[in-house]
Amino acid sequence: MSAPFDTTEKFSAYAHPSKLVSTQWLAQHRGDAGLVVVESDEDVLLYEVGHIRGSVKIDWHTDLNDKVNRDYIDGAAFAALLSSKGIARESTVVIYGDKSNWWAAYALWVFTLFGHDDVRLLDGGREKWLAEEREMTTDASSVTRTDYPVVERDDAPIRAFKDDVLGHFGQPLIDVRSPEEYSGARTTMPAYPEEGALRGGHIPSAASVPWARAADTDSTFRSRSELDAIYRDEAGLTDGDNVIAYCRIGERSSHTWFVLTYLLGFENVRNYDGSWTEWGNAVAVPIAVGTEPGDAPAPAPRR
């Protein structure tokens, strides 16, 4: 059973208004049967400091990433995780988090790899909820275990690998990192830990659109017209485009993937989660440096 949709007027201009809920909607509906609220943050302890009553925590590092391989968890581990959080296959899941929902969008993208149908973001995330002085608690949430089915991950529609990018040249690429990372002046975003990319620069022909431009100062998504101005007018995307977005490890580009797919309605957007920590270390792949996108090399034939 899915929860009712939020009919907030701002959302109606987006391509898929059903993917967002407002803080006001969540305050009214958070106790609804069939709805599970998930907090997903960059800071692994933030949920423990205080969370929305009844919400459960899912951490990108410790829950969603495979502990050994550089990959996401498999269907069995995802089923075990969601069962332990009280999420059923039919549940409506609303995810919220810190930093303008950056990690919440990442979690939503991983849920989508497993085809979880009704998963939404709280517009404005944790910051907006706090700014409105809505209730937070440190009380543990009572969870009724579910029996989430084992569903195989389906990467192809929304996840790109390095070979996909090599075969994609000539079609739009969006680099969502900071301008300094794009130009190659640095390999990690300002004030973040060095994650060990050997080379600086960007994938040739990629347009630079830092992810946070899609977020307003109160952490909500910018309006439809503002987003159209950024991604269509400025970055040159047009309907029907097949787009790949990337960043450093695929988290910031999940946010952009969400914007392009659900708010602007692009149907073929993939997130390249290998991103710069793979590309910037890979042997014999082309790199462009400086502020210009550079020319697209010929697409590599499919292996």
Add this chain to the structure above:
Amino acid sequence: MTTDLLAEIREDFLALEQKDRLLLLLEFANELPKLPQKFQDHPDLLERVVECQSPVFIFVEVDADGLFHLHATAPRESPTTRGFASILAQGLDGLSVERVLAVPDDYPQSIGLNEAVSPLRLRGMSAMLGRAKRQVRERVEA
């Protein structure tokens, strides 16, 4: 050589289940002392640890008796970073400069938080320790 208090902190963490290790880190976060007034009035004296994901600033003091003190500040919405700073501030407080410099650089990796917090996040704590040691050397040389 690890100092006695840092070794105790490590044992406290290692004695716990993964989930409880996170809660102990939260206790440390809540215990991070407020900055002494002189640093609140002079934020320019503080050094930003740029390797940390959240804005955290540290300042090392070597007092008249040659003993080490670490002062740190990080936002309330960054409890993990506050916890790291608090472990170092408490574990190193009142030690001689020599003993601070003798703390192994891989101490953050040894306290059993790799699984609960993730190795990537622990790099922030290594950076804090590295910067604290560098500041100590500068104070002693000055």
